[in-house]
Amino acid sequence: MTEKERKPRAKDVQRGVWNPETVAEVKYKAEMGKHRIRGCGSTKKYPTFDDLLILPSQLSRLSIDTYREDCKTQTVLGARYAKKPLVVETPILISGMSYGALSKEAKTAMARSTQIVGTSINNGEGGLLPGESENSYKQVVQITPSRMGFSLRNIEAADALELITGIGAKPGLAGHLMGNKITKEIAEFRQLPEGIDLHSHPRHGDIFGADDMVLKVEELRDVTDYEIPIFVKIAAGRVREDVKIAVKTGVDGIVIDGAEAGTGAAPVVASTHLGIPILPGLVQGVRALEEMGVKDEVSLIVSGGIKDGADVAKALALGADAVAIGTGAMIAMGCVVCLRCHEGNCAYGIGTQDPERRKRLDIDAAAKRVANYIQGMTYEAVILAKAAGKTALANMEREDLRSLTLEACAMTGVPLVGTNFTFTEPFGFF
Amino acid sequence: MVRLDIKGMSTRDVNRKLRELILQDDEIVVENPHSVHNFATALKGKGTVTVEGSTGFYTGGFLQGPTAIIKGNTGWYTGDNMDAGELIVEMNTGSNCGPSMAGGTILVRGHSGSRAGWGMKGGNLIICGNAGLWSGKMTLGGRIIILGTVGRGIGESMYRGIIHVLDPEVEDKLGGNVRVVPIDDKEKKEVETLFKKYGIEQAVDGFRSIVPKVYGRHEYFLFKPTHQQTGAQS
Amino acid sequence: MKHHNLIDKLEKDTMCGIAGLITRNNGGLGNDLINMLKELVHRGKDATGVAIYEKRSDVQLRASMTSATHEKSLLDIIQAHGKVTHSRSYPGVGIYTFFDGSLDMDSNQVSQLHWDIDSHPDLCVHSIGKQLKVYKDQGSAEDLQKAHKIQVGRCTHGIGHVRLATESVENVNFSHPYVSYLYPELSLVHNGQFTNYFNMRRRLENKGIRFKTANDTEVAAHFIAYEMKENGYDLEGAMHLALDTFDGIFTILVATTDQIGAFRDRLAFKPVVVYEKEDGTVLFGSEQIALTPIVSDVYATEMEPGGVKVWSV
Numbered sequence: 002m003t004e005k006e007r008k009p010r011a012k013d014v015q016r017g018v019w020n021p022e023t024v025a026e027v028k029y030k031a032e033m034g035k036h037r038i039r040g041c042g043s044t045k046k047y048p049t050f051d052d053l054l055i056l057p058s059q060l061s062r063l064s065i066d067t068y069r070e071d072c073k074t075q076t077v078l079g080a081r082y083a084k085k086p087l088v089v090e091t092p093i094l095i096s097g098m099s100y101g102a103l104s105k106e107a108k109t110a111m112a113r114s115t116q117i118v119g120t121s122i123n124n125g126e127g128g129l130l131p132g133e134s135e136n137s138y139k140q141v142v143q144i145t146p147s148r149m150g151f152s153l154r155n156i157e158a159a160d161a162l163e164l165i166t167g168i169g170a171k172p173g174l175a176g177h178l179m180g181n182k183i184t185k186e187i188a189e190f191r192q193l194p195e196g197i198d199l200h201s202h203p204r205h206g207d208i209f210g211a212d213d214m215v216l217k218v219e220e221l222r223d224v225t226d227y228e229i230p231i232f233v234k235i236a237a238g239r240v241r242e243d244v245k246i247a248v249k250t251g252v253d254g255i256v257i258d259g260a261e262a263g264t265g266a267a268p269v270v271a272s273t274h275l276g277i278p279i280l281p282g283l284v285q286g287v288r289a290l291e292e293m294g295v296k297d298e299v300s301l302i303v304s305g306g307i308k309d310g311a312d313v314a315k316a317l318a319l320g321a322d323a324v325a326i327g328t329g330a331m332i333a334m335g336c337v338v339c340l341r342c343h344e345g346n347c348a349y350g351i352g353t354q355d356p357e358r359r360k361r362l363d364i365d366a367a368a369k370r371v372a373n374y375i376q377g378m379t380y381e382a383v384i385l386a387k388a389a390g391k392t393a394l395a396n397m398e399r400e401d402l403r404s405l406t407l408e409a410c411a412m413t414g415v416p417l418v419g420t421n422f423t424f425t426e427p428f429g430f431f
Numbered sequence: 432m433v434r435l436d437i438k439g440m441s442t443r444d445v446n447r448k449l450r451e452l453i454l455q456d457d458e459i460v461v462e463n464p465h466s467v468h469n470f471a472t473a474l475k476g477k478g479t480v481t482v483e484g485s486t487g488f489y490t491g492g493f494l495q496g497p498t499a500i501i502k503g504n505t506g507w508y509t510g511d512n513m514d515a516g517e518l519i520v521e522m523n524t525g526s527n528c529g530p531s532m533a534g535g536t537i538l539v540r541g542h543s544g545s546r547a548g549w550g551m552k553g554g555n556l557i558i559c560g561n562a563g564l565w566s567g568k569m570t571l572g573g574r575i576i577i578l579g580t581v582g583r584g585i586g587e588s589m590y591r592g593i594i595h596v597l598d599p600e601v602e603d604k605l606g607g608n609v610r611v612v613p614i615d616d617k618e619k620k621e622v623e624t625l626f627k628k629y630g631i632e633q634a635v636d637g638f639r640s641i642v643p644k645v646y647g648r649h650e651y652f653l654f655k656p657t658h659q660q661t662g663a664q665s
Numbered sequence: 666m667k668h669h670n671l672i673d674k675l676e677k678d679t680m681c682g683i684a685g686l687i688t689r690n691n692g693g694l695g696n697d698l699i700n701m702l703k704e705l706v707h708r709g710k711d712a713t714g715v716a717i718y719e720k721r722s723d724v725q726l727r728a729s730m731t732s733a734t735h736e737k738s739l740l741d742i743i744q745a746h747g748k749v750t751h752s753r754s755y756p757g758v759g760i761y762t763f764f765d766g767s768l769d770m771d772s773n774q775v776s777q778l779h780w781d782i783d784s785h786p787d788l789c790v791h792s793i794g795k796q797l798k799v800y801k802d803q804g805s806a807e808d809l810q811k812a813h814k815i816q817v818g819r820c821t822h823g824i825g826h827v828r829l830a831t832e833s834v835e836n837v838n839f840s841h842p843y844v845s846y847l848y849p850e851l852s853l854v855h856n857g858q859f860t861n862y863f864n865m866r867r868r869l870e871n872k873g874i875r876f877k878t879a880n881d882t883e884v885a886a887h888f889i890a891y892e893m894k895e896n897g898y899d900l901e902g903a904m905h906l907a908l909d910t911f912d913g914i915f916t917i918l919v920a921t922t923d924q925i926g927a928f929r930d931r932l933a934f935k936p937v938v939v940y941e942k943e944d945g946t947v948l949f950g951s952e953q954i955a956l957t958p959i960v961s962d963v964y965a966t967e968m969e970p971g972g973v974k975v976w977s978v
Contacts, residue, residue, distance in 0.1 A: 063914055376654050380654055389860070466957060506936075
């Protein structure tokens with residue numbers, strides 16, 4: 002027997018609990034005495050829309066010609082009470098990412114891309130950058146617990162409002178912006194001292210509970226004269242209860258952000274262990290809306306790891322009215338998901354405030370790339386919808402889907418492929 | 432000349448009988464067609480079959496040489512996949528007339544429906560009346576002549592082939608990947624010859640031709656936003 | 666090349682067929698609708714149905730029962746709203762038993778009686794009203810005429826349907842024409858399949874509308890009936906809304922007591938021809954041949970894709 006066979010090396014033995022990542026985390030805590038904070042959000046593998054398949058038309062229905070017959074993509078959101086609902090040309094929106102986490106150039110580029118495809122962008126935490134609101138086709142303004150950079154002026158510039166309860170990347174926690182990204186400009190914008198590490202409020206100072214929120218939404222209605230839609234964004238967690246409460250507060254739409262969602266910086270333990278993925282979150286949300294009988298009135302937008310047109314088509318089939326992308330748009334512009342947004346040294350000029358690095362981002366080229374990405378995703382969703390026999394993306398139904406895995410079947414109530422089997426109450430007419 | 436009364440016969444028997452008769456006689460007159468489907472399927476030979484009435488779907492499908500004259504209407508998919516011969520319809524046809532036909536001539540003296548000449552590969556399709564939308568869709572060859580008005584999306588994504596139209600508003604109704612050009616002299620002669628043969632009194636000068644923009648590489652837009660751009664561009 | 670595959674093509678590939686007729690007082694063309702459907706038998710022999718409108722003084726009820734034992738329950742339900750002046754019940758072509766009766770009752774109660782009968786799992790209303798009578802059963806038009814002994818006087822208009830069952834089972838209540846308790850004496854036939862049936866059904870159920878069958882055409886009847894009753898649309902307006910809401914393949918004929926409407930999806934996958942005679946008679950059919958019992962050879966034109974049109978009777 003050789004030396005190697007008698008005493009196998011450490012690296013040739015498989016690892017369970019004590020894998021390299023766990024070992025690094027233990028050592029970090031031993032060194033620093035606190036939790037690690039990292040950008041980008043969770044790296045965990047969740048069950049995703051890829052675990053669902055779409056049933057195509059064949060003999061029992063006719064398909065729509067992929068290239069020569071039309072499929073409607075225009076989407077209307079927030080028509081429950083708003084006089085001027087949000088109308089976008091594709092059901093793919095750009096979600097809230099803050100000026101602070103992202104550079105001015107990145108925000109401007111994303112705003113310009115919405116002009117090209119006819120969709121909306123959300124300003125995120127920390128104020129409304131002129132470069133964004135002047136360039137965007139439709140502007141969603143976020144009302145975050147911190148209210149940094151927020152004033153009535155923001156509401157006046159908005160085409161829709163989004164009241165944040167939490168984000169999927171770190172539900173129940175608040176905004177994190179590290180000191181090296183709080184430059185003079187950002188500090189002025191947010192009314193903060195320069196160079197500090199920002200941990201903003203997790204809760205709204207003027208909304209302590211659902212009962213307050215009912216009145217708060219009424220107040221916002223008075224401010225906006227019922228013109229523009231008001232959405233509330235919740236992190237996917239106790240979805241059923243949260244959606245029911247949200248409906249009662251009188252909002253026009255609900256945004257559900259899954260655990261896969263991204264962020265500029267978050268405690269790793271929070272992004273890995275808090276909240277549920279968007280696939281079950283969406284289904285629970287739809288079931289809750291149907292229980293309350295408001296599915297056809299209240300718009301449902303989902304976000305968290307939306308990457309391609311297949312996700313869009315399946316999300317719409319399950320009952321969403323639109324999706325929002327974040328990390329995907331950044332990758333389109335050049336991001337390589339190095340997970341170091343929190344350090345502020347983004348080599349592509351996206352997640353940084355360093356003037357030298359920011360020069361590397363060509364705004365117009367980046368805008369074109371994000372627009373191309375959204376257009377490409379829309380093309381993909383349209384191809385799938387037409388193959389399922391639809392002349393409008395909104396006509397995708399949950400009965401067009403089947404689950405590929407037992408987990409997806411159990412989580413969604415969509416039957417397992419090749420069967421009519423579901424574990425729980427079927428999600429649809431099965 | 433022989434008369435054939437097909438009242439009460441199944442399509443199988445009708446076609447079998449036609450095949451027998453055409454070997455013996457050059458002229459067959461069919462009575463009581465009662466909109467029978469699949470009439471004269473894959474009929475070979477040189478004779479003429481005249482139908483005193485209307486036929487149904489797939490009339491003259493896979494026709495291989497004879498002349499069939501229908502003195503009434505025909506249904507959908509008239510002359511599908513035909514290779515040779517003539518199909519003359521005195522009144523209207525249904526939609527999808529002459530789909531994938533490879534040769535021969537179909538003449539419709541009345542109107543046709545949508546998707547006329549779908550996927551045509553060769554031969555001539557002449558419609559004296561109007562044609563419906565998406566006529567001439569994705570043709571691979573052949574010649575379509577429409578004297579009346581055309582529907583929206585005419586010539587959609589043609590690969591090859593040519594469509595001659597008189598409709599003055601055809602530019603507003605063009606399908607994707609095609610353009611309108613004046614009719615050239617070679618085509619003028621061909622069309623004149625056809626009109627003379629079938630007694631169609633129509634001057635050829637007013638026709639214009641629809642041809643593919645680029646042979647083969649088509650442009651498609653799966654996402655067609657209709658918004659007006661707003662906002663600063665600096 | 667083998668020939669027999671091509672010849673048999675149509676005998677294998679059967680489809681649904683629709684037909685319609687407005688007589689405009691040109692005599693009792695009662696059996697003509699049935700004769701038109703006989704010409705379409707190649708499009709479907711699984712079931713046939715007609716909706717015939719004729720002016721009468723009493724409310725007429727036609728209902729199916731899964732067996733004759735349920736007639737007592739049906740009579741009990743009727744007693745709550747009125748009296749049966751005369752009736753007959755008889756077996757149909759398949760396993761169902763049919764009830765055909767004249768009722769003496771307040772016509773404002775018709776919708777409630779319709780709902781009450783449909784609430785019973787073994788009963789299903791095929792038609793209820795003073796003018797409308799729907800006969801539908803398994804089999805061909807010939808079978809229908811024989812089994813139901815359809816007697817028609819001076820009918821004003823009617824629509825009919827022959828069916829190839831694509832997805833639903835051989836349940837007589839799943840055949841067309843469909844009616845809706847929401848709007849009296851509306852009937853509807855459909856050639857095609859909807860691709861967003863489930864979403865539409867969910868939307869209507871959310872408004873409290875109850876469905877009796879799992880056939881996609883029922884959603885069309887309830888949708889149009891709902892828009893006419895609740896939102897005050899006329900038939901043409903409701904059909905325009907339907908054109909923009911339904912997805913898939915649909916060529917549809919709808920009839921009320923005083924109109925017939927027709928509409929067709931924008932991609933025009935399924936045929937319908939319309940012909941108006943000089944004397945005012947209007948004929949509808951999936952194919953030319955359906956018109957031949959009434960007019961021998963005519964220039965019947967196809968309806969425009971995405972077209973919506975109404976005719977008054």
